[in-house]
Amino acid sequence: MPADSDLRFMRAAISLAVENVERGGGPFGALVVADGEIIARGTNRVTASHDPTAHAEVVAIRSACDAVGHFELTGCTLYTSCEPCPMCMGAIYWSRLDRVVYAATRQEAAQAGFDDDHIYREIEKPPGKRTLPMQNLLADEAGRPFDAWDAYENRTEY
Numbered sequence: 001m002p003a004d005s006d007l008r009f010m011r012a013a014i015s016l017a018v019e020n021v022e023r024g025g026g027p028f029g030a031l032v033v034a035d036g037e038i039i040a041r042g043t044n045r046v047t048a049s050h051d052p053t054a055h056a057e058v059v060a061i062r063s064a065c066d067a068v069g070h071f072e073l074t075g076c077t078l079y080t081s082c083e084p085c086p087m088c089m090g091a092i093y094w095s096r097l098d099r100v101v102y103a104a105t106r107q108e109a110a111q112a113g114f115d116d117d118h119i120y121r122e123i124e125k126p127p128g129k130r131t132l133p134m135q136n137l138l139a140d141e142a143g144r145p146f147d148a149w150d151a152y153e154n155r156t157e158y
Contacts, residue, residue, distance in 0.1 A: 006101055009033055009079040014103055016043055017056070017081035024048070027112070028056035030080040032064035032073060032097075039076070040064035056080060057088035061095050071158060072096045082109050085116040086123060094158075 002010075009031055016029030026044030033039065042060025046052055057080050065071050073095045082104040084092060092100060106116060127134040149155060 005036060006079075009038070009077075010101055010103055012038070013079040013081045016041060020044060020056075026056075026114075028081055030056040030060040030078060032060050032076050032078055034064075034068075034073075034076045039067045053087065055085065055088050057084050058091050061091050061097075065095065074098065077101060082106070082114075086119045 013029045020043035028044040030042045040063035042056045044056045045054035077099045080102045083102045083106045
């Protein structure tokens with residue numbers, strides 16, 4: 001049985017998504033919670049900001065990182081109105097959230113016209129087999145940035 005706080009935060013994320021639709025945005029909302037408190041909210045801002053990366057989860061993660069002053073969200077939970085897409089999953093893993101709680105599944109999102117299945121299928125393919133042409137160039141020079149990173153003593157590991 002889910003905790004009362006999980007139900008409360010999940011309902012808040014769903015309400016945020018509905019409010020966003022009523023303002024002309026996409027049907028997605030997300031919250032980042034730490035120690036039982038909402039530290040950030042995000043809604044889908046793709047069309048409003050002309051930014052294809054402005055998904056509710058990414059907006060919430062950016063806001064939460066700003067609030068805590070760090071790029072890691074260890075100790076936090078993301079509540080989102082829908083199962084995260086591949087891009088948002090990448091942001092979730094990079095931000096090191098402890099947990100994700102979601103409402104609608106990706107199949108339900110697809111039925112509403114938000115189908116990410118083609119991206120999931122593409123990611124599994126080697127770069128040369130993807131429908132988006134990809135070309136690997138300058139392999140002999142590609143290690144230079146990593147060498148510079150390795151030599152830089154004041155770097156912040158992440």
